[in-house]
Amino acid sequence: MKFAHYSLLITIFCLTPATAQSFADELQPTKEYLVRTAQVFSEIIEKSKPAVVYIQVSKKPRGNQSPQELLSPELEKFFGQDKNTNNDNPFFNQATYSYGSGFIFNPDGYIITNSHVIKDATRITVTLTDKRRFSATTVGTDPKTDIGLIKINASQLPTIPLGNSDLLKSGHWVLAIGSPYEYIQTVTAGIVSATGRNSLGISDYENFIQTDAAISLGNSGGPLINIEGEVIGMNTAFLTQTGGYMGIGFAIPINMVRKVTEQLIDQGKVTRAWLGVALKDDSVDVPDLQDITSYQAAKIVGIKKDSPAEYADLRKGDLIITIDGAPIAGAADLRNRVSLTPPYSEVTIEYIRNQLKIVQTIKLGVLR
Structure with missing residues (x-):
């Protein structure tokens, strides 16, 4: 061990200015690549954020829900939702509110989000990045895939192009954009950790993209975007044991989302x-x-x-x-x-x- 340590010291002390310059030369292309990557990320974010919306949902009182309509404690924890509700609470039978994200994929007002975001909605309000607010109607939901579609009465809206999730590979860069609070958007970057994740107990039909891009509360329904600026997934859930993010998020592949939403637009439901x-x-x-x-x-x-x-x-x-x-x-x-x-x-x-x-x-x- 002493000889190894001595050799290391010799190597360090033998670095000459010429050697240091060669290292700098080798790192220069990497630096340029990182600068360009940052520029690409900024461009994607700037183009995508106007199409990401904040969704606030007024729901029927939880006290009126049947046991089958409530999430299990395990799924409450998985979705990062607060399960500290009590039937004895005098406010339990009052209307409840939830919130989430969505993204506009059609300029005529069609917005994709998660089914669990708009479940049991009595009123849905959508807020755009320009602070305009609209009442939304539910076009259809598919709880078996946790995909929902809503519509606002507007036109010429900003949109995000849909990509091809079948082309995804582990290691691809992705950006997760959400609007967990009114007028506040979040953007996180990461990579695709895996594709084809299933048997997670989130929905009946599972084919999730796993990512380490941070997905927080309220980001459900927001887009997962590739380096081309295309939506390749819809952020849906994150694995948690504490309520905070643990580096494991899941998104529904956009190819599945596309096929489901096509049916929801055509017939308001999904036939399999x-x-x-x-x-x-x-x-x-x-x-x-x-x-x-x-x-x-x-x-x-x-x-x-x-x-x-x-x-x-x-x-x-x-x-x-x-x-x-x-x-x-x-x-x-x-x-x-x-x-x-x-x-x-x-x-x-x-x-x-x-x-x-x-x-x-x-x-x-x-x-x-």
Whole structure:
């Protein structure tokens, strides 16, 4: 250890002005890159913030809610909400208020937010960055994905372009923008930590983007934006044990948001396709099988009677590996893709049975 320490000292003391200059030369491109990155962030923020809105919601009294309408203590903690309410409190049966964020994606007043932000709303007020305030109406909600859509009576509003969340990779820069307080917006930067997060217990259909960009109370419904200035997710929840942020936030991919909001605009609700199988995560372990694009699979562990799966002669133990030519990332991924496919449409799936690959076209049903 003494020799190592001595060598380190020699290295340090042998630095010459020329060596120091070479270090500076090597760092210069990095400095320029950081300066340019900061400039890009500033440009994105300046263009995006006018389309991020503050949403205040008046709700029916909590005392009138059924037990099924209340979040469990675990989910209250997960969403960072205060659960210290009491039925004995004389104010418990008064109207309650909540708040959140949203973003304008259509100049005619359509605003995307979380379903839980506007749940049970009796009045919704939207405040823009220019301090204009509007009453909003609910176009539709989809609690199964925690996506909601509201509309204000205005036109020529600032918007944010929607990107393609399928292109996201771990390590990509992102900005989380929210409006947790009236006339006050927050912006945080981070990276994509992971994609395809599921089984978190937040919603029925989960495919979350995980990010370390700080997401705070009131940021639910705000946009997660990529380095191109495009929305690639909607901030939804953060993991907490203390009520504060712990570096783990979750956003709904914008591709899922886009498909759900299209249905909400068209019909005010979401209708899902149905395959009729129970699934679990598995993997393909057939060394001699050719032309396998992915070794992740969804294993069929149950089949509903009179379902499209039964009519197609799918069986327990089949390993589904692709749908419409795209590899799947497990059971939750397949379930999400089927649910966002138009009912009664045909899909082509590849699956493994008895160490053989089978390709089959199946007509989906509608989820009741």
